[in-house]
Amino acid sequence: MSGDERGDRYNRQRERRARPLDQAGLQELAFGYVARFATSRGKLSSYLGRKLREREWTGKEEPNIAAVVDKVVDLGFIDDAAFAGMKAASLTRRGYGKGRVRMVLAASGIGAEDGSEALAHADEQQVAAALRFAQRRRIGPYSNTPSDPAARQKALAAMLRAGHPMDLARRIVAAAPGQVEGFGDDA
Secondary structure, three states: OOHHHHHHHHHHHHHHHOOOEOHHHHHHHHHHHHHHOOOOHHHHHHHHHHHHHHOOEOOOOOOOHHHHHHHHHHOOOOOHHHHHHHHHHHHHHOOOOHHHHHHHHHHOOOOHHHHHHHHHHHHHOHHHHHHHHHHHHOOHHHOOOOOOHHHHHHHHHHHHHOOOOHHHHHHHHHOOOOOOOOOOOOO
């Protein structure tokens, strides 16, 4: 394929993506988005808003993003509580704490009611997630050698950024290499 053919194909794709939107086009974008990604009401709404800013609007009335999002939710393609649960489980498996879970859910537009069960899960998994994070980063009981004060400060900061509570993070960072027991019921 020559450079001119490649450029022509690119320009055709770009023109197709830059077509002005109407209500049907907005709905088509929404269904395409939920078909590709697990998402929440808030994330879909912000995606559609961004697409409206990028393209022209040719509809007769003002764009109604809320109606499109409501239709997608009514059809069962979006469930904020299930999305929150999935996100919380994924983050805690990777070693992130309740604080990080709360931030991710807020960034996804998940309300308190839909996120309460997910936050409860993160709370239950608090110690196990912190130990997983420490193991992944070789902190505290998972380090090879006792760390100096500067390394402990750095490890403590990493655990706090990961969303773990200060008291648990301090206990894990202060633990001697190999001392995995004694952090709670989940250890």
